[in-house]
């Protein structure tokens with residue numbers, strides 16, 4: 001349950017703890033009652049991946065609409081957090097505008113309840129994109145609750161399918177998914193989660209767009225997707241995700257890249273994490289597009 005009267009005073013995320021993959025642990029800011037700490041910490045690290053992923057997501061939805069004949073697309077956002085992708089996709093708002101919305105002195109002065117009220121009335125205003133229906137999927141109940149209460153997402157699935165099985169209720173929420181997207185989430189979420197969602201949706205295969213850090217091997221992901229009937233496309237150039245939060249994080253990630261045989265020259269060795277942009281579409285859909 002969100003503490004709506006919570007007012008923040010501390011702003012600095014602790015970047016000293018690394019997880020098993022070598023990345024900084026951000027658990028506290030993922031589970032705060034509102035997006036302010038998250039936006040502050042991500043802005044400080046120049047977290048830009050949602051901006052780079054946006055054209056891939058929009059193109060995917062457009063191709064899906066054309067192929068399926070459906071006007072409205074139901075999108076599951078894996079690791080949706082406070083509805084960051086939903087805000088960027090549905091409103092005429094850039095990532096820097098979004099950060100500004102939550103880090104400005106005016107926003108800092110509000111309680112969570114007041115911030116929610118402000119967001120609810122702003123997000124009620126006509127979204128520029130009305131044909132995308134966003135469903136949030138995250139392990140963080142407070143983040144999902146915030147996004148849903150202010151109207152960024154129409155439904156939320158709070159789950160950790162890395163360890164748990166899909167419940168009957170979750171299965172009903174997931175089964176009509178048209179597209180699945182993710183930014184900054186693969187790594188926390190692996191093929192274990194993706195396979196469970198694909199199982200629920202089969203025989204209908206949701207179209208997918210994911211951003212995957214170069215520090216994670218793509219092999220398991222692409223193997224799963226191909227086995228389940230997808231064509232997988234990886235954009236030729238990786239895009240920057242964010243700056244390293246500490247020298248220790250960079251050292252750990254460089255050593256992981258070395259183990260994977262990935263050359264960091266000009267990319268991670270310059271102080272930034274980089275990600276691949278990946279789309280996966282049902283092989284049959286692509287064939288139909290080709291022959292029609």
Ligand SMILES: C[S@@+](CC[C@H](N)C(=O)[O-])C[C@H]1O[C@@H](n2cnc3c(N)ncnc32)[C@H](O)[C@@H]1O
Pocket residue numbers: 030049050078079080081082084085137138139140143159160161162182183184185188189
């Ligand atoms: C870096 S944030 C990305 C948020 C958002 N997609 C963006 O790009 O701004 C990672 C998100 O993954 C979520 N997450 C971590 N482990 C998860 C799991 N096992 N299942 C679902 N979500 C998870 C976190 O709670 C967090 O909201």
